Amino acid sequence: MDLRDYIMLLARRWRIVAAVLLLGAVVGYLGGHAETPQYKATATLFVPPPPAASGSRAPSYAAIAASPQVTAPVVHELGLPLTPGQLARRISADAPPGTALVRISADDPVPAAATRIANAVAQRLAVIVERLDRPAGGGSAPVRPTVAIPASVPSAPHLPTLLLDLTIGLLAGLVAGLVLALFMDGADSVLRTADALAVELDLIGGPPLLGTIPKDGRVARRSVAVLADPHGPRAEGYRRVRTNLRFVPSDRGAKVLAVTSALPGEGKTSTAVNLAAALAETGARVCLVDADLRRARVADTLGLTRSAGLSTALLGQAGLDDVLQHLDTFTVLASGPLPSNPTELLGTEAMRRTLLDLAERFDHVLVDTAPLLPVADATVLAPAVDGYLLVVRAHRTTRRELARSVRALQHTGTALTGTVLNGSSGRGDAGSYRCRRPTLARVPAPRRYRPVLQLLARPCGPTPHAIAPFPTTESALP
Structure with a gap:
């Protein structure tokens, strides 16, 4: 650990250090009073x-x-x-x-x-x-x-010296507090809550936290929450991310947004798919690009084919219009066959022109990329995207992995648009204000009023035909 790491440790665990420091001062003061005067x-x-x-x-x-x-x-x-x-x-x-x-x-x-x-x-x-x-x-x-x-009778004791005892107590408390903070930080380096993530992002100069996606046992992880449970806490979490994206300052705008994570299994693909569905709810034209040419999951999640897609277009084997797959709400550019040289293929001028073409056709282009730390696929896209959305998995991503990911993105020179905490333990803010059906009087209404009451009793929110559900598959999202 270097000096910067210790400063960050103090900033994270300052309450522990301060508490042990105060305890040391109290022990030193009381110990001085308990000593026999000499x-x-x-x-x-x-x-x-x-x-x-x-x-x-x-x-x-x-x-x-x-x-x-x-x-x-x-x-x-x-x-x-x-x-x-x-x-x-x-x-x-x-x-x-x-x-x-x-x-x-x-x-x-x-x-x-x-x-x-x-x-x-x-x-x-x-x-x-x-x-x-x-x-x-x-x-x-x-x-x-x-x-x-000759010696004379002393009028005051020379020991204990309260100031000395207090100083020793403070120094001992400081050392003990630092050791305890270092131990706790090493024993629990995983990011668990939104507050812990927000503090860590401030310390490392990372992007703002745009939203928290809570766990929801009622919705399968492999499904699209915005469509499977449109009024659930996960769907509301993605809508909050959608809303906060509008207020993130950016020099180039955030039209082409790459979605990535530190390591596999942190929810970048599920975030990209659900965010695309949430953006499409506003009537915007959205295109979701599967640029994870190592473990492509977008097509499998949405029940689409990936026999032709991004890799096909980049290699000149098909035109862009030929490989776009249009759904009821947004458009998908699947990965296509996985190439042997994904990093080199994503860094080509053809990739930059493809995303530029999509940006002219659509209001939002979301690019699902490979994780940051294992490979360089996500960072080579920097010249072709307007920003990065970093997905952090609660109870899995560590502080060191987050810091390494942020540094990797900062080195690209492309804006860090925001961070999303995925899989938090709480139900989120949406869980306490779910949409409910209106409660009607229990007294039977006259026959001529029943059609009106049936109309009022419809579920709130979008009608069932407003967004057609996508089929799901058995493959889990990364």
Whole structure:
């Protein structure tokens, strides 16, 4: 992961990081209050250098201040409930550079006890220093250390330091929060909801989310929801995408729109077919092109033939008019026989001219393409299309796959028109406002009014003959 990935991680999981950071601060603050206060008393010992010495020996004497030769007599003298080793951990000594002073400090929960220990250690160290400097042949020592500044009783504890404890808690909380966020992000990198997808698109600079297509167990996945259940939540989801497409700004317009996804099985073909049917409901002239020349599914979905189609026209084996198949609501250009070189065929000038010709004949041209990540078929169409519609499968597409797909489309220089979340768990907004038949009075109406009531009791929405249903097949949509 690079710096950009960590920034995106923070943006996605900032609530977790903030919560753990706050918890660390609280723990640090409470831990500081729970600590036993420690008081420090300091005594200063003056150790003059010997006459023949070239420098001060104070640093050497400071090093033995916590030795057993000093602490053992102090424990016995003061009657402390400590061992010499335990007392040594409460003592610190240092020698300021360029001086003949040794500062001896002692910590204790009781201020007076800290003072007694510091003074006792200073006095005992003076005895040890004088003994060490005494000549081997006898006589008085050339150095007579003295306690220059006795320790005084401290008025305030030096530990705990709330600011230090709070800082440590914050740092520990930050590290723990980042680790937890990284773990959660790695354990659950799948995009599940529209909100999560919208946040991710904002982070990576992706196209806007145009709509959510919910699951609907009443409609088979292989069927065309806009036709099989025109008032169901899936059909309303596609109509919402249709409506939002009108408000997407684009330099070249969005007349020729390529529909793709990161990987197979995310619903790009079902989205293309249903969106074509939804656009046709408005009276627009729509052409659906199956440009997935590796796993063509449009013709099978609509019960059409693909013995001739796009590949036939691109190879010059038939004219465009000869391979177009006209349905009651829109026109389909099937894939035709699958070629051995689909990427090269889709990148030809003939493909660009074909889509340009269709754009002149129809109000909307939808191009079902191959997935982005496995092959380059979708990206070679960039010069021939006005924009891309990226289909994301809920509970399947990962954040990394989404980011790679968006980057691949951005590199083409063609507009990213929008994103569709397919197969979300919720019923969507349409599920709470379905079309219902009017409820009439239960009292039998007079005979002369019954024709009027029968007219009012018709289902709302399009009449059954407004859109002829397409036959379905057993092949599943990718």
